[in-house]
Each structure stands twice: as structure tokens, then as C-alpha cells.
Amino acid sequence: MRRLELAIGALVLFAPSAAHAFCRTTTVAISPSFDSTPDDPCWTDGLPLYWASACVGYSIQQDASKQVSFDDAQTGMETAFAQWTNATCPASGTSTKASIDVRFLGAVACHKVEYNQNGGNANVIMFDDDVWPHDDSNNTLGLTTVTYNIKTGELYDADMEINTAQVTLTVNGDVPQNGFDFLSIVTHESGHFLGLAHTPDTHATMFAHYTQGATSMRNLSTDDVAGICTIYPPDGTRATATGPVPEGSCDPTPRHGYASECGGGGGCQAAPGRAPEGAASFGALALAAVTLRRRRRGAA
Amino acid sequence: MARLRAFLIGAIALFALRADASVSFTVVLDALTHDSVAACLETPVETKSVWEDGRIVTYTRVHVDRVIAGSVASEIWVRTLGGEVGDIGQQVEGEAVLRAGQQSLLFLTQWEGSWVVTARGQGQFPIVRDVAGALRLHKNAHAGALLPPQPAAVARVRAATSVVNAASPAADVLDGKSIDDAATEIGGAWRRTHASP
Numbered sequence: 001m002r003r004l005e006l007a008i009g010a011l012v013l014f015a016p017s018a019a020h021a022f023c024r025t026t027t028v029a030i031s032p033s034f035d036s037t038p039d040d041p042c043w044t045d046g047l048p049l050y051w052a053s054a055c056v057g058y059s060i061q062q063d064a065s066k067q068v069s070f071d072d073a074q075t076g077m078e079t080a081f082a083q084w085t086n087a088t089c090p091a092s093g094t095s096t097k098a099s100i101d102v103r104f105l106g107a108v109a110c111h112k113v114e115y116n117q118n119g120g121n122a123n124v125i126m127f128d129d130d131v132w133p134h135d136d137s138n139n140t141l142g143l144t145t146v147t148y149n150i151k152t153g154e155l156y157d158a159d160m161e162i163n164t165a166q167v168t169l170t171v172n173g174d175v176p177q178n179g180f181d182f183l184s185i186v187t188h189e190s191g192h193f194l195g196l197a198h199t200p201d202t203h204a205t206m207f208a209h210y211t212q213g214a215t216s217m218r219n220l221s222t223d224d225v226a227g228i229c230t231i232y233p234p235d236g237t238r239a240t241a242t243g244p245v246p247e248g249s250c251d252p253t254p255r256h257g258y259a260s261e262c263g264g265g266g267g268c269q270a271a272p273g274r275a276p277e278g279a280a281s282f283g284a285l286a287l288a289a290v291t292l293r294r295r296r297r298g299a300a
Numbered sequence: 301m302a303r304l305r306a307f308l309i310g311a312i313a314l315f316a317l318r319a320d321a322s323v324s325f326t327v328v329l330d331a332l333t334h335d336s337v338a339a340c341l342e343t344p345v346e347t348k349s350v351w352e353d354g355r356i357v358t359y360t361r362v363h364v365d366r367v368i369a370g371s372v373a374s375e376i377w378v379r380t381l382g383g384e385v386g387d388i389g390q391q392v393e394g395e396a397v398l399r400a401g402q403q404s405l406l407f408l409t410q411w412e413g414s415w416v417v418t419a420r421g422q423g424q425f426p427i428v429r430d431v432a433g434a435l436r437l438h439k440n441a442h443a444g445a446l447l448p449p450q451p452a453a454v455a456r457v458r459a460a461t462s463v464v465n466a467a468s469p470a471a472d473v474l475d476g477k478s479i480d481d482a483a484t485e486i487g488g489a490w491r492r493t494h495a496s497p
Contacts, residue, residue, distance in 0.1 A: 027389050029382065029397045032404070032440040033426035043442075114354025115390070134381075135411035136420050138335070141447070142323035143392055145355065145382070150389040166325075180447075185323065188445070192393065198445065208445040210323070262354070 022206065022227030023197040024048040027150045030197075041200045047153035047241040049146065049195040050231050055101045057252030058123040058158075058193075059260075062107035065127035065164045068182060070107065072171045077125055078104060080187040083205075083220050084194055089229035100194065100232040103252040110262035113159040115147040119264015120257035123193070125160045125186075132163050141167060142185065144192045153240060156255045158193045160186075177213040184210065184217035196227045324394060324444040327419045329473045329485070330457045330466040331449075334493040336407040336418045338370030339486050341427070341479060344398045345375075349383030356390040358383035359414075360398040362406075368483045369490040372408060372415075379414040394444025396424040403427040405437055405474075405482060420444065425474055425482075437482050439475035461492050 021041045028046030036042070060077065064070040081102040088096050108122045112133065115121060134140065140163055147157040162185075169182040184205075191206045198208040201223040203216075210217065220228075230239055237244035259265055333339070342362040349358040359377045381392040396417035398404070407423035408415050417423040421443030428438045449469060457467040465473045466489060474482050 025391070025393075029391050029395075030442040031399065031402070031426075032397050032421065032424055032442055033402070033428050033438050035441055112354065115388070116354060117351075117388070135409065135416045136324070136418075138331075138453070139325045139327055139419050139422070139450075140323070140394070140444075141325070143394070145390060145392045147356075147388060147390045149387055150384055151387055156388070189323075210445060210447055212447065 021201050022199045022204070022223050022230070024227070024231065025146065025192065025195055025197040027148060027153055036200050038200075042197070047150075048231070048239070049148050049153050049155050050238045050240060051100060051155045051194065052238060052245075053248040053251050054099060054236070055103055055250040055252040056123065056194075057103050057105040057254055057258070058125060059105050059108040061111050061124055061126035062109055063111065063127070065162070066129050067164050067169050068127060068162075068171050072182075073125065073127070074104060076171065076183050076186050077190070079183060079218075080190040083187055083218070084190055084224075084228050087220060087225045087228050089225065089234050091234070095234035097234055098228045098232045099234055099236045099247055100228070101250065101252075102190075102194075105252060105254075105258060108260040110260065112262055113143075113145045113161060114262060115157045116256060116259065116264035118256070120259025121157050121254035121264065122259055123158050123254055125162070127162045127164045129164050132165060133161075138166070141180075142189060144189050146192070146195075155195060160189050160193065175213055175215055179213055180210075181213075181215045181218070184215055187220075188217050191224065191227070194228065195231050196224075199223055199227070324420065324422065324446055325453070326446045326449045326469045326471070327422045328449050328454060328457055328467050329470040329489050330461070330493050331453050332407050332419055332423060332470045333369065333486060333489040336370065336409050336423070338372035338408045339368040339405065339490070340364045340370075340372050340408065341366040341368060341403065341405050343403045344400045346400060347383070347398065349385050351385055355381070356383045356385055356388070357381055358398075362398065365403065366479075366483075368405065368486050370408075370494070376408075376415050378406070378408070379411075379416050394421050394442070396421050396440075397442075398424075405479070422471065425471075427479070435479055437474045437477050437479070439471040443471075463488070463492070465489075466492060 023042035026046035026048050030043040034043050060073050064073045085102055087098045089098055108124055111126050143161045145159050148155045167180050170179045171182045175181045188205050196206050199206045204221040204223040205217045206224055236247050238247055342364050345361045345363050347358050347360045349356055358380050361377050364372055364374050381395050382390045405425040407418040409418045421440045424440050425437040427435050430436050454467045
């Protein structure tokens with residue numbers, strides 16, 4: 001009997017990881033009465049979400065936060081996304097890297113979640129120090145809003161709001177026992193950004209419960225890696241509901257062009273004094289060229 | 301003893317496998333009733349999603365089957381974030397999800413002139429039928445990635461009452477309860493948190 005108990009205990013602890021229980025966000029919101037079980041861990045109604053392009057761009061709202069400076073936010077987001085994009089996948093040909101790249105496109109002025117069907121866009125990470133623009137200001141710390149095509153599952157836009165009025169985030173240094181690790185939270189949210197949902201695997205970054213003071217979510221588990229490598233395998237395809245489809249060429253431009261201002265305006269420019277550096281500078285130039293080309297073509 | 305241990309291990313496994321969904325503090329019962337204008341048993345009738353200021357919001361017309369606490373009309377429109385318009389879908393994780401015909405107990409408040417679900421997904425308790433056929437409240441397993449209740453919120457509640465459930469997570473208190481038992485529990489919390497006129 002003792003052996004049986006141990007066996008059950010081991011099963012409880014290790015089965016989710018071994019089985020790679022990662023879940024993907026789908027085009028249909030999860031029913032509130034759905035219960036995850038070992039046999040049926042994920043909500044699968046609808047089509048799984050994915051970014052079609054080999055590259056996705058994101059921006060940070062230029063005011064950042066009193067708690068998290070713009071530079072710290074940028075460093076944190078780059079580190080968080082790098083966890084996912086540098087994941088080592090099972091070999092596929094010569095490549096073992098997940099076929100998705102996430103690029104910082106600079107600061108934007110717009111401080112609200114929006115998707116413009118007829119104008120430029122930005123995938124924005126924004127902080128709310130003073131006024132939370134939703135009803136549940138006392139309880140909500142962060143929201144990620146994703147916009148997609150319901151017929152294909154292709155992601156069009158993703159915005160992340162962080163309610164910095166309610167908690168003190170630890171950005172640098174040791175995280176106190178009752179503290180909240182900024183890097184852990186944004187690594188988790190970055191998983192949502194890329195199309196992953198919560199997993200039943202308690203060891204994973206995409207597990208739904210964050211333990212105060214913990215930093216373990218900064219690093220991906222085997223389950224997280226399996227998730228990102230399934231959606232964006234090294235062979236450059238995308239795992240969709242209808243099977244693998246080739247990724248689009250690398251174009252980090254948000255849908256309908258890059259917009260710094262709300263409403264789709266201020267396209268194709270970084271905010272003053274926040275010019276992206278290094279590769280991102282090249283990205284900004286590339287964006288300018290791509291946007292101009294698209295405008296000339298009158299693309300939808 | 302061995303059976304008890306096995307049962308506990310199983311119970312822990314079930315807890316571990318519940319995939320709660322966004323980043324929010326867990327709401328305790330009295331905070332949930334305090335922040336609400338009404339609590340009711342409702343059935344969604346129809347939904348309409350529209351673009352509002354660059355984002356999709358959904359208005360769901362719900363029929364109020366039973367008012368549990370507070371005051372609410374027999375039919376109201378409830379606003380939630382996300383939805384579908386044409387080929388475009390939008391999701392905000394942790395938001396309440398109201399589907400036509402799927403009965404829930406909702407905690408409601410008003411925000412910018414609309415009825416909204418208090419504490420987003422945490423204020424929604426779908427009604428499910430148990431193996432014996434009885435209707436029971438079900439904890440919304442997808443209310444966001446949850447943190448423990450805010451210590452300040454718990455302290456406020458404890459300073460006001462010694463009732464244990466008052467400072468317990470609302471989901472833990474109400475999960476699995478029959479509608480009548482839940483109504484009694486909510487009624488008690490309501491009297492503690494809403495002063496008589």
C-alpha cells in the first residue's frame with residue numbers, strides 16, 4: 001500500500017510535466033464551468049491562436065511607471081521574450097530554435113488598449129500608476145488583451161496592461177517574501193502574448209498561480225518549451241487547426257502599420273528621445289520602408 | 301490511514317490541475333458583496349458585441365431569475381470586455397463569460413452607466429447539475445491567475461466581523477453550494493457589508 005501511495009504521489013508531481021500539458025489560447029473564450037482534468041487538461045473549442053509572421057513587434061508606452069522606468073521595462077520585456085524565442089526545441093533539420101522572433105519597436109504615446117481596423121497599430125505594454133481604466137481596480141493587477149481572426153486563429157494584436165497602483169513590483173535586486181517579481185510576471189504574460197494559455201503543470205511559467213516572492217517563473221519549464229516549440233516549431237511552420245502552414249516572412253510591423261498615437265495615428269515613428277537602439281534601429285528603418293511600401297500599395 | 305493519504309493526494313492533484321485563468325487578487329466574500337450592487341441568479345438571453353473606442357465589448361441581455369441580494373430589474377444588459385465582431389475576435393483573460401442559456405449566479409455592480417460583473421470572472425458562479433441532479437454553484441475555474449487575497453482587504457473584513465467565511469475566498473465559500481445555501485451565505489454577507497437605509 002505504501003508503494004501505491006508513493007506511486008500516486010509521483011504521478012501527481014510528475015505526470016503533467018511528462019505529458020506536456022501545455023494549453024493554447026483559442027478563438028473561443030473558456031467556459032467558466034469547464035474543469036481541467038488529467039484526461040482533458042485544455043479547453044479546445046475554437047481554433048488555436050498564433051502569430052503568422054516570423055517576427056512580432058512590441059512597444060512600451062512612453063511614460064512607463066513610477067515603479068518601473070522605461071529602461072527597466074524594456075530590459076525586462078526583452079529578457080522575458082528572449083526566454084521564449086531562445087527556447088531550444090527538439091531538432092528539426094539544422095535548427096533547434098523556435099521560429100518566432102519578438103522585436104522591440106520603441107516607445108508609443110498611446111496609453112490604451114485598442115485595435116484599429118483602418119489604421120496603424122502597436123502591441124503595447126503599458127502601466128497604470130494612478131487610474132485603472134476598468135471597473136475592478138482593487139483586484140486586477142494585469143490584463144492581456146488579444147485580438148485575432150476568428151476564422152483562422154491568426155493573432156492581429158496583443159496589449160498588456162499592468163496595474164502598478166496596487167502592488168509594489170520588484171524590478172531589480174532580491175524579491176522580498178511578500179513581493180512581486182516583475183520579470184516573473186511579464187515572462188508569464190509574454191507566454192499569453194505568444195498564444196499560450198494556462199497550463200495545469202504546476203512547475204511551468206504558464207501555471208495560473210503566482211507565489212509571492214518567487215522568481216521561478218522567470219525560467220521556462222519543459223512544458224513551456226514544449227508549448228512554444230509546438231506553436232512555432234524550428235522548421236518555420238505554424239501549428240494551426242488545419243495543420244502546419246508556412247510562417248510569413250519576418251515583418252514585425254503591427255497590422256495595418258505601426259502607430260504611436262491612439263487611433264492609428266503617428267505611424268512609423270518612435271517617440272522623441274526613445275529611438276530604438278542597435279537591431280531595433282534597423283527595425284525602425286525597416287518599418288518605415290515597409291509601411292511606406294504598404295501605403296503605396298494601399299494594402300488593407 | 302492509507303486510504304486517507306491516498307484521498308488527500310488525489311485531492312491535491314485535482315486542485316493542482318484546476319486551470320484558473322489572469323493576474324488578480326483572490327476576492328474574499330465580504331469584499332465581493334461590499335463592492336456589489338446586486339447578486340442574482342440569471343440566464344443570458346442574447347449577446348451583442350460592438351466596437352467601443354478601439355476595443356470590442358459585449359453586451360449580454362440577461363433574464364434575472366432570482367434576486368439574491370440588492371436591487372436589480374428583471375432584465376438587464378451586462379457589459380463584459382471582449383467578444384466577436386465580424387471576423388475579429390478579442391479576449392481579455394479572466395473576464396466573465398456569459399453564454400446564452402447558461403445560468404450563473406452573478407455579483408453585479410455599475411461602472412460608467414453599465415452593469416458589470418464585480419471582480420470580473422471571480423464574480424461569476426456558473427450553475428451546474430451535480431451527479432444527483434441538484435443545481436449547485438461552481439467556482440469559475442478561469443477567473444485569471446490568482447494571487448492570495450490582499451492582506452489589507454482581509455484585515456478590513458476581520459476588523460468588522462468575526463465570521464470566518466467573511467474573510468475567506470468567495471469562491472471557496474460558495475463553490476459546490478446549492479442555490480438556497482448560497483443565498484443564505486450571501487444574504488449574511490450582504491447584511492454585514494451593506495448598511496440598512
